[in-house]
Amino acid sequence: MKMKNIVNILFTGLLFIFMGCEKVIDLNYKSNPSRIIIQGNVTNEAGPYYVKITKSIGLKDTGSYPTIDDAVVTISDDAGNSDTLSTLGHGSYRTNHLTGVEGRTYTLRVQAGDQTYTAQSTMPQRVRFDSIKVETDLITGETEYSFIPIFTDPVVKGNNYRFVLWLNDSLINQQLVLNDEVRNGVLNTVRLEINDDDFDFKPGDLVTLQMQCIDKNVALYYRTLALISDSGPGGGTTPNNPPNNITNGALGLFSAHTVERKSVRVP
């Protein structure tokens, strides 16, 4: 809960005074060129690791996503290891023997039809995720919960963190990223900017966070998504497909990152 959120709450309050309202409307959308989507992850946990290749669909479509099952997919690292992934169908591919090691740079290569896509990502050194601190504030008569992931940023600058949030085991679709640009090498005290307009934290709820140490390009991808989805009086930034680390115009992301989970009950 940072400024955006507080401003948001007040603004919503003001809107209420000014008789503001929300409604679902029908829009005419531009036609959507279906693009190839590549999702690949290598983590510091034991393998196998998975790559998924799908295609995007129109915004109004509710059907399933087309998949590509006949691609040749390899992941190699800078220590001389290379792994050609096995296809599992439904667009999924699985590594056979690769291990994720902190500090190594991984290269993904996808050959789909006559197109080749490559991506690179470096797995940062793991930063220990100690716990989750919950803070409560009374704002305009309602209890607002804030969650602070407790970890100590290393002295070396350039660390990026991503947090994946589950509320009672259901994944919340929000991009939560932090970096050490303004507070390097110290214990984190920054709250995650969770937008809780569409759900409520209630006492007893189980909140789970997965902390990922991610590289610079992966962080840029998620930060761009987070900035686009900012809402409130200023609005978000003009939306765009976030810059990613895959060549040849594929959407999606290849990320080598560390993972660590912590849970906490809402008091």
Added chain:
Amino acid sequence: MGQSKFTISGTVKQKSTGETLIGVTVVVVEKPNVGVITNEYGFYSISLPKGNYTLRFSYVGYKQETVPVKLDADARVSIHLSDESKLQEVVIRAKKDDDNLTKATMGTEVLNMKEAAKLPVIFGEKDLVKTIQLMPGIKSNGEGSNGFSVRGGATDQNLILLDEAPVYNASHLLGFFSSFNSDAIKDATIIKGNSPAQYGGRLSSVLDVKMKEGNSKDYQVSGGLGLISSRLTVEGPIQKEKSSFMISGRRTYADLFARLSSDMKDVKLYFYDLNAKANWAINSKNKLYFSGYFGKDVFSVSSLFGSDWGNTTATVRWNSILSSKLFSNTSFIYSNYDFNVGFKTDASEINYNSHIKDLNLKQDFTWYANANNTVRIGFNIIHHTITPTKAGGTDIVSVKNSRKGLENAVYVSNSWKVFDKLNIDYGLRFSLYNVLGGSTYNIYKDNHLIDSVILADGKIGKNYYNLEPRISASYQLNNSASIKIGYARNTQNLHLMSNSTGGSPTDAWIGNSYNIKPEVADQYSIGFSKNLYNNAFELNTEAYYKTMSNQIDYRDGADINTVPDIESELLFGKGRAYGLEILLKKKKGRLTGWLGYTLSKTERQISGINNNQWYNAKQDRTHDISIVGVYTVSERWTLSGTFIYNTGNAVTFPTGKYVLNDQVIYQYGARNADRMPATHRLDISATYERPSRRRWQGSWSFGLYNIYGRRNPFAITFKENKDNPQKIDAVQTSLFQWVPSITYNFKF
């Protein structure tokens, strides 16, 4: 030749208050082609051969006066004009019935505050910026917003002056109100790009707002009580006819009501402003003016979050009539804009703060060379101190130094009556910006740091200079029609950096640097004016084409709150805008008002955005219509209404979607290729003026905003449907439906 000429000069004032009158037409009856207009300080000067003449002073809303002059030596003719009866008032003042035909000035509108006050406005809070937004070529940034865009320009490309002092953030309360307390304002002029050479520093427009001087004859108290704010103004003579003062304050109290509910009791949300002015006539030729403005917004939630921002300006001006033909004005101006925001949690505290401070010296001479030439010459030096958004607090390491810059300009211009039907205004402005030392400047190429310059205090780092030619001409085709053409170049050395699609108080000003170069705009325009039915109607049309270079935007993913140097996140490009504006005014009769229409296109091309292709600027709107009517029912009652329609802003909606790590992500196509739904709305108001009892004059205004309750789009967001997450809903937020207002104004 050989015939000696003499000069008649003087000052024109309002009879009841002693306020000087700007733009009064002074015509020599015997030589109807000879005429001038009083300047910003009510001064005029005419040179004529020896002889007997009659001067006619006319100004809409005031009784015309004629004065016989026997000219055999230089003469001083100063005069007071008195208010005319109420029924002939008009909303937008025309200085003379057919002034629009003879003056070379293009793209200029003058607002009469007294009349603008009769138009319906949201919450009944009369607001000159909202009235200006009803003119063609000027677009509001969004419903309720005080930001505006002129001829395709961005919000920061408007030079907003309050008694010559630049106002950096002219809005209050999340942008819903302007910084201008109407009670303290005498006059406002907006110039859409074709500004005379004495103005400079912004690409798109000049909004020149002048405060009242204060009644020099009598004490007067006026004020108003409204739904969300109250105002009080006191003015009067200090020494009768020699010096006077005016002080005016305004404060909102919406939050006082809000705090009655327990939910909002920790919330503070209000603004106030204070305008003060005094003037002192040292003698008949020298006059001093002091004016000041102080405004502040406060927005806080218990001890968790606090934010305040405000403008302070102070101006000292010295008017001097050096000779009957030479008028001088010297101004010292101070301007400061401050923004603070802070957050506090149990464990930490963060504060962000930014400010911009100006010290400004202006010298302007007006030389009434002869009956056909009026020359202006002068210079301007502004010293800027700009502190970018700076973070502070527990365990934050962010060192951002203030940066300094010197903005200099010299100019000369001439208003030339070539012959009877042809008038040409031409001028040249030379601007020079010095990047000053005391800070470190990084140099980037393609967003990568390639060099760093540590510039010592007092050193000049980089100089940017520009020549800005301006010319406009009018040719009168016949008694009722004229054509005009114009060209103007404007440059801009300070830039407002905004990361969001809307404006936000965190948007920060930044000056030229080693990466940021002055923005340059070239505007070409052509116009046609025609007066119909004996000047009862006035039709003004203008077409413009404008190119802009060195435009700035953030690259994707730029996080302005944490990045150490925002200059690493900038992209540069150009812009173009073109359009047609039509304004039909009805100036006489019981029903007055206007119909404005704008057809326009505004595009940008920034390398690194939209695959380097041209795209619609956010403020690009194809059609913009406004209809304004004021109907005088009787001496007591006035009814008014405004209707607006405009194409929605250019925005980017998602076109598709995909799943990444079990989260739905939207796919986007070309930038700003989509449109918000159109906005339209009708507002009405009624004003009742009570018959005055002794000195007490009171009036009631009743208004209804958005009378047919149109849900205009403020924002559209995309969300997964709660019942079927596969379905994406477009959710539109609307702000104001049926907002009633009531205001009581008084004067004694």
